[in-house]
Amino acid sequence: MLRKIIRLCLTAGGAALGFWLGEWVLSWEWLAFLLPHGIMAYAVIAAVTLFAGLLSYLVAPLIMRGFVQMEASLETALQKMPTQDLLGGALGLIIGLIIATLLGYSFSYVPLVGGYLAIAVSLALGYLGLVVGIKRKDDLLAIFHLLPRLGGREREKSGKSDSRGRYKILDTSVIIDGRIADICRSGFLDGVLLVPSFVLEELRHIADSADLLKRSRGRRGLDILNALRKDPQAAVEVVDIDFDDLSEVDTKLIRLAQIKNGCIVTNDYNLNKVAELQGVRVLNINELANAVKPIVLPGEEMAVQIIKEGKEQGQGIGYLDDGTMIVVDGGKRFIGQTIEVQVTSVFQTAAGRMIFARPRLGEKKSGNASSGASNEVKWLG
Numbered sequence: 001m002l003r004k005i006i007r008l009c010l011t012a013g014g015a016a017l018g019f020w021l022g023e024w025v026l027s028w029e030w031l032a033f034l035l036p037h038g039i040m041a042y043a044v045i046a047a048v049t050l051f052a053g054l055l056s057y058l059v060a061p062l063i064m065r066g067f068v069q070m071e072a073s074l075e076t077a078l079q080k081m082p083t084q085d086l087l088g089g090a091l092g093l094i095i096g097l098i099i100a101t102l103l104g105y106s107f108s109y110v111p112l113v114g115g116y117l118a119i120a121v122s123l124a125l126g127y128l129g130l131v132v133g134i135k136r137k138d139d140l141l142a143i144f145h146l147l148p149r150l151g152g153r154e155r156e157k158s159g160k161s162d163s164r165g166r167y168k169i170l171d172t173s174v175i176i177d178g179r180i181a182d183i184c185r186s187g188f189l190d191g192v193l194l195v196p197s198f199v200l201e202e203l204r205h206i207a208d209s210a211d212l213l214k215r216s217r218g219r220r221g222l223d224i225l226n227a228l229r230k231d232p233q234a235a236v237e238v239v240d241i242d243f244d245d246l247s248e249v250d251t252k253l254i255r256l257a258q259i260k261n262g263c264i265v266t267n268d269y270n271l272n273k274v275a276e277l278q279g280v281r282v283l284n285i286n287e288l289a290n291a292v293k294p295i296v297l298p299g300e301e302m303a304v305q306i307i308k309e310g311k312e313q314g315q316g317i318g319y320l321d322d323g324t325m326i327v328v329d330g331g332k333r334f335i336g337q338t339i340e341v342q343v344t345s346v347f348q349t350a351a352g353r354m355i356f357a358r359p360r361l362g363e364k365k366s367g368n369a370s371s372g373a374s375n376e377v378k379w380l381g
Helices: 002-026 039-080 083-107 114-135 137-144 152-158 172-177 179-186 197-207 212-230 249-260 269-277 285-291
Strands: 167-170 192-196 235-239 263-266 282-284 301-309 316-319 325-328 338-349 352-359 362-365 374-377
Touching: 002 039, 083 114, 083 137, 114 137, 167 249, 172 179, 172 197, 172 212, 172 263, 179 212, 179 285, 192 197, 192 249, 197 212, 197 235, 197 249, 212 235, 249 263, 249 269, 263 269, 269 282, 282 285, 301 325, 325 338
Parallel strands: 167 192, 167 263, 192 235, 263 282, 325 352
Antiparallel strands: 301 316, 301 338, 316 325, 338 352, 338 362, 362 374
Protein backbone atom coordinates (compact mmCIF):
# COMPACT_ATOMS: atom_id res chain seq x y z
CA MET A 1 0.00 0.00 0.00
CA LEU A 2 2.79 2.40 0.92
CA ARG A 3 4.58 1.66 -2.37
CA LYS A 4 1.41 2.48 -4.33
CA ILE A 5 0.99 5.79 -2.50
CA ILE A 6 4.61 6.73 -3.13
CA ARG A 7 4.27 5.76 -6.80
CA LEU A 8 1.16 7.92 -7.17
CA CYS A 9 2.92 10.84 -5.49
CA LEU A 10 5.88 10.51 -7.86
CA THR A 11 3.47 10.34 -10.82
CA ALA A 12 1.65 13.47 -9.64
CA GLY A 13 4.97 15.23 -9.16
CA GLY A 14 6.09 14.26 -12.67
CA ALA A 15 2.79 15.48 -14.15
CA ALA A 16 3.14 18.79 -12.31
CA LEU A 17 6.68 19.13 -13.62
CA GLY A 18 5.37 18.41 -17.14
CA PHE A 19 2.66 21.05 -16.78
CA TRP A 20 5.23 23.64 -15.71
CA LEU A 21 7.55 22.59 -18.52
CA GLY A 22 4.72 22.97 -21.08
CA GLU A 23 3.86 26.47 -19.91
CA TRP A 24 7.53 27.40 -19.91
CA VAL A 25 7.97 26.21 -23.49
CA LEU A 26 4.91 28.15 -24.61
CA SER A 27 6.37 31.30 -23.06
CA TRP A 28 9.11 31.39 -25.70
CA GLU A 29 8.49 34.27 -28.06
CA TRP A 30 9.59 32.45 -31.21
CA LEU A 31 6.91 29.79 -30.60
CA ALA A 32 4.14 32.37 -30.27
CA PHE A 33 3.74 32.44 -34.06
CA LEU A 34 3.61 28.66 -34.37
CA LEU A 35 1.41 27.88 -31.39
CA PRO A 36 -0.96 30.78 -30.71
CA HIS A 37 -2.70 30.69 -27.40
CA GLY A 38 -5.89 28.71 -27.56
CA ILE A 39 -6.89 25.11 -28.08
CA MET A 40 -3.53 24.22 -29.66
CA ALA A 41 -1.59 25.64 -26.70
CA TYR A 42 -3.73 23.78 -24.18
CA ALA A 43 -3.31 20.59 -26.20
CA VAL A 44 0.50 20.96 -26.06
CA ILE A 45 0.43 21.51 -22.29
CA ALA A 46 -1.86 18.51 -21.81
CA ALA A 47 0.36 16.31 -23.99
CA VAL A 48 3.53 17.29 -22.12
CA THR A 49 1.80 16.82 -18.77
CA LEU A 50 0.48 13.40 -19.75
CA PHE A 51 3.86 12.29 -21.10
CA ALA A 52 5.71 13.44 -17.98
CA GLY A 53 3.17 11.76 -15.70
CA LEU A 54 3.35 8.47 -17.63
CA LEU A 55 7.13 8.55 -17.64
CA SER A 56 7.18 9.20 -13.87
CA TYR A 57 4.77 6.31 -13.33
CA LEU A 58 7.05 3.92 -15.25
CA VAL A 59 10.28 5.17 -13.67
CA ALA A 60 8.88 5.33 -10.11
CA PRO A 61 9.79 1.68 -9.19
CA LEU A 62 13.40 2.26 -10.25
CA ILE A 63 13.56 5.47 -8.23
CA MET A 64 12.11 3.77 -5.14
CA ARG A 65 14.47 0.79 -5.50
CA GLY A 66 17.50 3.06 -5.83
CA PHE A 67 16.37 5.14 -2.86
CA VAL A 68 15.94 2.01 -0.70
CA GLN A 69 19.39 0.69 -1.68
CA MET A 70 20.98 4.06 -0.96
CA GLU A 71 19.22 4.23 2.42
CA ALA A 72 20.39 0.70 3.31
CA SER A 73 23.99 1.51 2.35
CA LEU A 74 23.90 4.73 4.34
CA GLU A 75 22.42 2.94 7.37
CA THR A 76 25.11 0.24 7.20
CA ALA A 77 27.86 2.84 6.95
CA LEU A 78 26.45 4.79 9.91
CA GLN A 79 26.18 1.62 12.02
CA LYS A 80 29.84 0.79 11.37
CA MET A 81 30.96 4.33 12.16
CA PRO A 82 31.98 4.93 15.81
CA THR A 83 29.77 7.20 17.90
CA GLN A 84 32.61 9.70 18.30
CA ASP A 85 32.89 10.03 14.51
CA LEU A 86 29.14 10.60 14.16
CA LEU A 87 29.01 13.32 16.79
CA GLY A 88 32.24 14.92 15.59
CA GLY A 89 31.02 14.95 11.99
CA ALA A 90 27.63 16.37 13.01
CA LEU A 91 29.26 19.18 15.00
CA GLY A 92 31.63 19.96 12.14
CA LEU A 93 28.74 20.00 9.63
CA ILE A 94 26.71 22.36 11.81
CA ILE A 95 29.64 24.76 12.23
CA GLY A 96 30.38 24.64 8.50
CA LEU A 97 26.76 25.40 7.58
CA ILE A 98 26.60 28.30 10.06
CA ILE A 99 29.70 29.87 8.49
CA ALA A 100 28.30 29.18 5.00
CA THR A 101 25.03 30.93 5.92
CA LEU A 102 26.90 34.04 7.06
CA LEU A 103 29.02 34.12 3.91
CA GLY A 104 26.09 33.22 1.64
CA TYR A 105 24.17 36.27 2.80
CA SER A 106 27.01 38.44 1.47
CA PHE A 107 27.28 36.49 -1.79
CA SER A 108 23.54 36.87 -2.42
CA TYR A 109 24.12 40.52 -3.42
CA VAL A 110 26.37 39.53 -6.32
CA PRO A 111 24.43 40.13 -9.58
CA LEU A 112 23.26 37.14 -11.64
CA VAL A 113 25.32 34.42 -9.88
CA GLY A 114 24.76 35.45 -6.26
CA GLY A 115 22.24 32.70 -5.49
CA TYR A 116 24.37 30.03 -7.13
CA LEU A 117 27.46 31.19 -5.22
CA ALA A 118 25.57 30.91 -1.92
CA ILE A 119 24.57 27.31 -2.73
CA ALA A 120 28.14 26.39 -3.77
CA VAL A 121 29.61 27.92 -0.60
CA SER A 122 27.09 26.03 1.57
CA LEU A 123 27.96 22.70 -0.07
CA ALA A 124 31.72 23.29 0.12
CA LEU A 125 31.84 24.48 3.73
CA GLY A 126 29.34 21.83 4.86
CA TYR A 127 31.48 19.05 3.40
CA LEU A 128 34.67 20.62 4.79
CA GLY A 129 33.12 20.89 8.26
CA LEU A 130 31.98 17.25 8.11
CA VAL A 131 35.46 15.95 7.19
CA VAL A 132 37.31 18.12 9.71
CA GLY A 133 34.79 17.23 12.43
CA ILE A 134 35.40 13.51 11.95
CA LYS A 135 39.19 13.90 11.95
CA ARG A 136 39.28 16.25 14.96
CA LYS A 137 36.41 14.68 16.90
CA ASP A 138 38.40 14.41 20.14
CA ASP A 139 39.14 18.16 20.19
CA LEU A 140 35.54 19.09 19.38
CA LEU A 141 34.01 16.78 21.98
CA ALA A 142 36.53 17.86 24.61
CA ILE A 143 35.64 21.53 24.01
CA PHE A 144 31.88 21.04 24.14
CA HIS A 145 32.00 18.51 27.03
CA LEU A 146 29.02 16.60 25.60
CA LEU A 147 29.57 13.31 27.42
CA PRO A 148 32.26 12.38 29.95
CA ARG A 149 33.10 9.19 28.07
CA LEU A 150 33.59 10.94 24.72
CA GLY A 151 36.05 13.68 25.64
CA GLY A 152 39.05 11.45 24.94
CA ARG A 153 42.00 13.79 25.28
CA GLU A 154 40.45 15.80 28.11
CA ARG A 155 39.82 12.55 29.95
CA GLU A 156 43.43 11.49 29.60
CA LYS A 157 44.66 14.81 30.95
CA SER A 158 42.35 14.81 33.95
CA GLY A 159 43.06 11.14 34.75
CA LYS A 160 39.40 10.38 35.41
CA SER A 161 38.18 6.85 34.86
CA ASP A 162 35.41 6.05 32.41
CA SER A 163 33.78 3.11 30.74
CA ARG A 164 36.42 2.83 28.01
CA GLY A 165 37.76 -0.70 27.95
CA ARG A 166 34.60 -2.25 29.38
CA TYR A 167 34.57 -4.56 26.39
CA LYS A 168 37.57 -6.87 26.01
CA ILE A 169 37.73 -8.22 22.44
CA LEU A 170 39.54 -11.56 22.19
CA ASP A 171 41.57 -12.38 19.09
CA THR A 172 42.35 -15.85 17.79
CA SER A 173 45.89 -16.06 19.16
CA VAL A 174 44.92 -15.32 22.76
CA ILE A 175 42.11 -17.90 22.68
CA ILE A 176 44.44 -20.62 21.36
CA ASP A 177 47.11 -19.59 23.89
CA GLY A 178 44.81 -20.57 26.76
CA ARG A 179 46.22 -18.37 29.50
CA ILE A 180 43.22 -16.06 29.22
CA ALA A 181 41.13 -18.68 31.04
CA ASP A 182 43.45 -18.66 34.08
CA ILE A 183 43.53 -14.86 34.10
CA CYS A 184 39.71 -14.70 34.09
CA ARG A 185 39.48 -17.24 36.91
CA SER A 186 41.90 -15.16 38.97
CA GLY A 187 39.59 -12.13 38.69
CA PHE A 188 42.20 -9.76 37.24
CA LEU A 189 40.26 -9.21 34.00
CA ASP A 190 36.89 -7.48 34.36
CA GLY A 191 34.30 -6.38 31.84
CA VAL A 192 32.68 -8.30 29.01
CA LEU A 193 34.78 -10.60 26.85
CA LEU A 194 33.63 -10.17 23.26
CA VAL A 195 34.25 -12.93 20.72
CA PRO A 196 33.28 -11.75 17.21
CA SER A 197 31.90 -14.19 14.67
CA PHE A 198 34.84 -13.76 12.31
CA VAL A 199 37.22 -14.92 15.06
CA LEU A 200 35.04 -18.00 15.58
CA GLU A 201 35.16 -18.61 11.83
CA GLU A 202 38.96 -18.42 11.85
CA LEU A 203 39.09 -20.83 14.79
CA ARG A 204 36.87 -23.23 12.89
CA HIS A 205 39.14 -23.08 9.83
CA ILE A 206 42.18 -23.80 12.00
CA ALA A 207 40.39 -26.71 13.71
CA ASP A 208 39.51 -28.17 10.27
CA SER A 209 43.04 -27.77 8.92
CA ALA A 210 44.80 -30.73 7.31
CA ASP A 211 47.90 -29.97 9.36
CA LEU A 212 47.84 -31.95 12.62
CA LEU A 213 49.46 -29.22 14.71
CA LYS A 214 47.10 -26.51 13.45
CA ARG A 215 44.10 -28.78 13.92
CA SER A 216 45.11 -29.49 17.52
CA ARG A 217 45.62 -25.78 18.23
CA GLY A 218 42.25 -24.89 16.74
CA ARG A 219 40.39 -27.53 18.73
CA ARG A 220 42.20 -26.47 21.88
CA GLY A 221 41.07 -22.88 21.26
CA LEU A 222 37.45 -23.99 20.87
CA ASP A 223 37.68 -26.02 24.09
CA ILE A 224 39.12 -23.05 25.96
CA LEU A 225 36.36 -20.80 24.61
CA ASN A 226 33.71 -23.27 25.76
CA ALA A 227 35.33 -23.41 29.19
CA LEU A 228 35.28 -19.61 29.37
CA ARG A 229 31.58 -19.50 28.54
CA LYS A 230 30.84 -21.97 31.33
CA ASP A 231 33.02 -20.11 33.86
CA PRO A 232 30.85 -17.95 36.16
CA GLN A 233 33.78 -15.59 36.71
CA ALA A 234 33.95 -14.67 32.99
CA ALA A 235 31.26 -12.73 31.12
CA VAL A 236 31.65 -13.99 27.55
CA GLU A 237 29.52 -12.62 24.73
CA VAL A 238 29.62 -13.84 21.14
CA VAL A 239 28.66 -11.05 18.73
CA ASP A 240 27.43 -11.84 15.24
CA ILE A 241 29.18 -9.03 13.41
CA ASP A 242 31.39 -8.87 10.36
CA PHE A 243 32.84 -6.24 8.05
CA ASP A 244 32.52 -7.24 4.43
CA ASP A 245 34.66 -4.35 3.23
CA LEU A 246 37.65 -5.66 5.24
CA SER A 247 39.52 -8.89 4.55
CA GLU A 248 42.09 -9.10 7.37
CA VAL A 249 40.95 -10.36 10.78
CA ASP A 250 43.30 -7.96 12.57
CA THR A 251 41.77 -4.99 10.74
CA LYS A 252 38.27 -6.18 11.63
CA LEU A 253 39.27 -6.43 15.31
CA ILE A 254 40.51 -2.85 15.27
CA ARG A 255 37.30 -1.64 13.61
CA LEU A 256 35.18 -3.52 16.17
CA ALA A 257 37.21 -2.06 19.05
CA GLN A 258 36.60 1.43 17.69
CA ILE A 259 32.86 0.81 17.36
CA LYS A 260 32.49 -0.78 20.80
CA ASN A 261 34.93 1.65 22.42
CA GLY A 262 36.74 -1.36 23.90
CA CYS A 263 40.21 -2.85 23.92
CA ILE A 264 41.79 -5.87 22.23
CA VAL A 265 43.23 -8.77 24.24
CA THR A 266 46.01 -10.45 22.30
CA ASN A 267 49.54 -11.79 22.37
CA ASP A 268 50.23 -10.86 18.73
CA TYR A 269 53.07 -8.32 18.65
CA ASN A 270 52.18 -6.93 15.19
CA LEU A 271 48.50 -6.49 16.05
CA ASN A 272 49.55 -4.76 19.25
CA LYS A 273 51.58 -2.14 17.39
CA VAL A 274 49.06 -1.54 14.59
CA ALA A 275 46.19 -1.13 17.07
CA GLU A 276 48.16 1.34 19.19
CA LEU A 277 48.94 3.41 16.08
CA GLN A 278 45.19 3.69 15.44
CA GLY A 279 44.42 4.70 19.02
CA VAL A 280 42.99 1.36 20.17
CA ARG A 281 43.96 0.14 23.62
CA VAL A 282 45.60 -3.30 23.74
CA LEU A 283 46.04 -5.79 26.60
CA ASN A 284 48.97 -8.05 25.72
CA ILE A 285 49.11 -11.35 27.60
CA ASN A 286 52.86 -11.68 27.02
CA GLU A 287 53.49 -8.28 28.59
CA LEU A 288 51.38 -9.31 31.57
CA ALA A 289 53.35 -12.54 31.95
CA ASN A 290 56.65 -10.67 31.86
CA ALA A 291 55.38 -8.13 34.39
CA VAL A 292 54.41 -10.73 37.00
CA LYS A 293 57.65 -12.70 36.81
CA PRO A 294 59.67 -12.50 40.04
CA ILE A 295 62.42 -9.91 40.15
CA VAL A 296 65.92 -11.36 40.22
CA LEU A 297 68.83 -9.16 41.29
CA PRO A 298 72.55 -9.65 40.59
CA GLY A 299 74.24 -11.54 43.42
CA GLU A 300 71.24 -13.77 44.22
CA GLU A 301 71.79 -17.52 44.35
CA MET A 302 69.45 -20.20 43.01
CA ALA A 303 69.36 -23.81 41.93
CA VAL A 304 68.93 -24.46 38.22
CA GLN A 305 69.06 -27.52 36.01
CA ILE A 306 71.29 -27.19 32.95
CA ILE A 307 69.28 -28.41 29.96
CA LYS A 308 71.42 -27.75 26.90
CA GLU A 309 74.50 -26.05 25.52
CA GLY A 310 74.48 -22.28 24.94
CA LYS A 311 75.50 -20.33 21.86
CA GLU A 312 78.83 -19.17 23.26
CA GLN A 313 81.67 -21.52 24.15
CA GLY A 314 81.24 -23.21 27.52
CA GLN A 315 77.77 -21.81 28.19
CA GLY A 316 74.89 -23.85 29.57
CA ILE A 317 71.18 -23.05 29.35
CA GLY A 318 68.59 -23.60 32.06
CA TYR A 319 65.05 -22.41 32.78
CA LEU A 320 63.14 -21.26 35.83
CA ASP A 321 59.65 -22.57 36.61
CA ASP A 322 58.05 -19.55 34.88
CA GLY A 323 60.04 -20.17 31.68
CA THR A 324 62.71 -17.52 32.19
CA MET A 325 65.93 -18.55 30.48
CA ILE A 326 69.17 -18.61 32.47
CA VAL A 327 72.51 -18.53 30.66
CA VAL A 328 75.19 -20.07 32.88
CA ASP A 329 78.77 -19.16 31.97
CA GLY A 330 80.86 -22.32 32.18
CA GLY A 331 77.79 -24.50 32.67
CA LYS A 332 78.25 -26.70 29.60
CA ARG A 333 79.99 -29.43 31.60
CA PHE A 334 76.98 -29.66 33.96
CA ILE A 335 74.37 -30.50 31.28
CA GLY A 336 71.70 -32.74 32.80
CA GLN A 337 72.59 -31.72 36.37
CA THR A 338 71.09 -29.30 38.88
CA ILE A 339 73.67 -26.88 40.28
CA GLU A 340 73.78 -23.78 42.44
CA VAL A 341 74.42 -20.59 40.44
CA GLN A 342 74.96 -16.94 41.28
CA VAL A 343 73.23 -14.28 39.18
CA THR A 344 75.61 -11.83 37.51
CA SER A 345 73.24 -9.71 35.41
CA VAL A 346 69.66 -9.48 34.20
CA PHE A 347 68.52 -8.22 30.78
CA GLN A 348 64.99 -7.32 29.70
CA THR A 349 64.33 -7.97 25.99
CA ALA A 350 61.24 -7.78 23.78
CA ALA A 351 60.86 -11.54 24.10
CA GLY A 352 61.13 -11.51 27.89
CA ARG A 353 63.68 -11.49 30.69
CA MET A 354 67.09 -13.17 30.36
CA ILE A 355 69.30 -14.00 33.34
CA PHE A 356 73.07 -14.50 33.20
CA ALA A 357 74.76 -16.47 35.99
CA ARG A 358 77.84 -18.54 36.82
CA PRO A 359 78.35 -21.69 38.93
CA ARG A 360 79.21 -21.12 42.56
CA LEU A 361 81.08 -23.15 45.12
CA GLY A 362 78.57 -25.50 46.78
CA GLU A 363 76.66 -28.74 46.56
CA LYS A 364 74.87 -29.78 43.43
CA LYS A 365 72.39 -32.52 42.82
CA SER A 366 72.67 -34.86 39.89
CA GLY A 367 69.88 -34.63 37.31
CA ASN A 368 69.78 -38.47 37.23
CA ALA A 369 67.46 -39.50 40.07
CA SER A 370 68.50 -43.18 39.85
CA SER A 371 72.14 -42.50 40.68
CA GLY A 372 71.36 -40.62 43.89
CA ALA A 373 74.97 -39.46 43.91
CA SER A 374 76.16 -35.97 44.73
CA ASN A 375 79.31 -34.39 43.45
CA GLU A 376 81.29 -31.47 44.74
CA VAL A 377 81.28 -28.58 42.28
CA LYS A 378 84.19 -26.23 42.39
CA TRP A 379 83.71 -22.74 41.06
CA LEU A 380 86.53 -21.93 38.68
CA GLY A 381 87.10 -18.24 38.46
